[in-house]
Amino acid sequence: MTSLTASARRQQHPGALALGAARIGYEVRAYFRQPDSVFFTFLFPVLLLTIFATAFAEQEFGRDADGEVVTAAAYYLPSMLAAGILLSGLQNLAIDIAVERGDGTLKRLAGTPLPVVSYFIGKLGQVLVTGATQAVLVIGVAAIAFRVPLPTTPEAWLTVLWVFLLGVLTSAVLGIALSRVPRSGKSATAVVIPIVLVLQFVSGVYLQFSLLPEWLQSIANVFPVAWAAHGMRAALLPDTLAVLEQGEAWNLPGVALVSGAWLVGGLVLCLLTFRWIRKDG
Amino acid sequence: MDNHQSVVRVHELVKRYGERAVVDGASFEIARGETFALLGPNGAGKSTTIEILEGYRDRTSGVAEVLGTDPGKGSLDWKRRLGIVLQSSGETGNATVREQLRHFARFYPAPRDVDEVIAAVGLEAQAGQLIRKLSGGQRRRVDVALGIIGRPELLFLDEPTTGFDPEARRRFWDLIRSLKAEGTSILLTTHYLDEAAQLADRAGVIAGGSIVAIGAVHELGGAEAWTPAVRWREEGRMHEHRTTTPGAVVAALQSRLGVEPQGLEIVRPTLEDVYLQLIGAAEPTTAPDAATDREVRS
Incomplete structure (x- = not known):
């Protein structure tokens, strides 16, 4: 029973990319086996969309070019996609990695020949897969359960796609950077959740952005969450609502600019600060 | 090496x-x-x-x-x-x-x-x-x-x-x-x-x-630390004799008492005994110095 075969079978080193791909599968499985992450990260935007769509069912959020009413569900769909980007990327990874640092997962990996870049690929891949699934679910629920009219032009969907990809990658990278802040895995939730909540409120995810005071909108526009929401509104809301934005127009270049800057900054921060474990010097 | x-x-x-x-x-x-x-x-x-x-x-x-x-x-x-x-x-x-x-x-x-x-x-x-x-x-x-x-x-x-x-x-x-x-x-x-x-x-x-x-x-700890001990009970007390020739000690004990010694055992120190001596937390009974008879409370 306890004898082991002495012969070695394969001899070449597995590549960092192949290991990264293997990490993605491993990470996605682990994500869906964690009830916390499934509820508070994955299903949360769908839950909120349902609440908003139901609570404000009687309210009118504007009219499109044909005079059709923009419902609460339609109005909140872009916001919920932005919320999903923030939750799946930043909240998920900041807590996940802080917990992994606290519970010994990273220490174990540090003792193996797994390249750090493969670990990163695994985390980013997990965010992409779970975030995209979540976005499809949110859009599907909006369209089927709340009859939100979806855009019919390829341009609109292309916008959804790039705003999502840029947003979710930025959010993930910032999550990795933020995971250094909590001193222990146990305090991770307490540190990360308030940041995420405040960001969502000031960025007009829960509240109508156009109803926030101008100065608060300007503060929110420093952060990428508001821009993910701008981008999603540009793609999914009728153009008649563009007048509610700052400058009374959709600002897609702004989305690319601000989010891109945070992505680059976050990447640099990650590369400079990420360590498997806190060495004691 | x-x-x-x-x-x-x-x-x-x-x-x-x-x-x-x-x-x-x-x-x-x-x-x-x-x-x-x-x-x-x-x-x-x-x-x-x-x-x-x-x-x-x-x-x-x-x-x-x-x-x-x-x-x-x-x-x-x-x-x-x-x-x-x-x-x-x-x-x-x-x-x-x-x-x-x-x-x-x-x-x-x-x-x-x-x-x-x-x-x-x-x-x-x-x-x-x-x-x-x-x-x-x-x-x-x-x-x-x-x-x-x-x-x-x-x-x-x-x-x-x-x-x-x-x-x-x-x-x-x-x-x-x-x-x-x-x-x-x-x-x-x-x-x-x-x-x-x-x-x-x-x-x-x-x-x-x-x-x-x-x-x-x-x-570990030298040959001394691994010296076996002969233990027996005599007049209600435990005796211990550490010796490299336990057979001879038992034979001498047997002929001195004229009867089978009570509770007789020959104990070889385990690694644990030696270890405890080495880190200075040893019990007095396993101190390495004794090649003499000592009385131990039973």
């Missing part, structure tokens, strides 16, 4: 935290293929030493070499040759035993067969279960399995059998023997002295951050 034959070389190793030296000039070597046990009480510097060798901690001064490499600068290639079983694991465990081993096997150029390793640690029945649902001892066996999956040249085992039931412990010993037979070099720390006696070729006893004794397991 030839340096080229050493898989681990530690010389005058020092680790300080502020003013406090946790490791204070420890020196030892481990030869290729050897199983070396590092023994010592909690806080003696065992884990700090082993974590320096694994590359987890930086040393303050001294030499540390593992497979010819400074562990503070170990590359991925270096890590491919190591197996590490850390002291504790509190991971979430959202993978099954088989998934976890398959996944970790991919990190190494020539991993062992996953099912073979699962069988070797006796987790066949739990192979499909999530690790978080296993008992503490079973999780510990997963740790051991992950340590050996990459077919390491050098295996670090930091208190590997904590939480094992006796059967699992025996099985673990068999596993380690089969790894030894393959030529794996092993650095073991353990609080179970019988385990060290069973598995290790040599041992070092660390106390206060430095090595107080080192040598073959059954010679």
Whole structure:
């Protein structure tokens, strides 16, 4: 029973990319086996969309070019996609990695020949897969359960796609950077959740952005969450609502600019600060 | 010992935290293929030493070499040759035993067969279960399995059998023997002295951050420390006589008493007895000085 075969079978080193791909599968499985992450990260935007769509069912959020009413569900769909980007990327990874640092997962990996870049690929891949699934679910629920009219032009969907990809990658990278802040895995939730909540409120995810005071909108526009929401509104809301934005127009270049800057900054921060474990010097 | 034959070389190793030296000039070597046990009480510097060798901690001064490499600068290639079983694991465990081993096997150029390793640690029945649902001892066996999956040249085992039931412990010993037979070099720390006696070729006893004794397991502390004792009960009291010729002592005792001595036994010190002497926490009954009759309260 306890004898082991002495012969070695394969001899070449597995590549960092192949290991990264293997990490993605491993990470996605682990994500869906964690009830916390499934509820508070994955299903949360769908839950909120349902609440908003139901609570404000009687309210009118504007009219499109044909005079059709923009419902609460339609109005909140872009916001919920932005919320999903923030939750799946930043909240998920900041807590996940802080917990992994606290519970010994990273220490174990540090003792193996797994390249750090493969670990990163695994985390980013997990965010992409779970975030995209979540976005499809949110859009599907909006369209089927709340009859939100979806855009019919390829341009609109292309916008959804790039705003999502840029947003979710930025959010993930910032999550990795933020995971250094909590001193222990146990305090991770307490540190990360308030940041995420405040960001969502000031960025007009829960509240109508156009109803926030101008100065608060300007503060929110420093952060990428508001821009993910701008981008999603540009793609999914009728153009008649563009007048509610700052400058009374959709600002897609702004989305690319601000989010891109945070992505680059976050990447640099990650590369400079990420360590498997806190060495004691 | 030839340096080229050493898989681990530690010389005058020092680790300080502020003013406090946790490791204070420890020196030892481990030869290729050897199983070396590092023994010592909690806080003696065992884990700090082993974590320096694994590359987890930086040393303050001294030499540390593992497979010819400074562990503070170990590359991925270096890590491919190591197996590490850390002291504790509190991971979430959202993978099954088989998934976890398959996944970790991919990190190494020539991993062992996953099912073979699962069988070797006796987790066949739990192979499909999530690790978080296993008992503490079973999780510990997963740790051991992950340590050996990459077919390491050098295996670090930091208190590997904590939480094992006796059967699992025996099985673990068999596993380690089969790894030894393959030529794996092993650095073991353990609080179970019988385990060290069973598995290790040599041992070092660390106390206060430095090595107080080192040598073959059954010679540790010198011949004196291993002197057998004859014990018997006479007039309601326990007597003990330490001697290298217990047969002669028993014969003399028998003829002096004229009857069968009560409660007669010849006791050879175990590694645990020797160890306790060495770290200065020995009971008076096992003090090494006595080749004389002493009375011991029963």
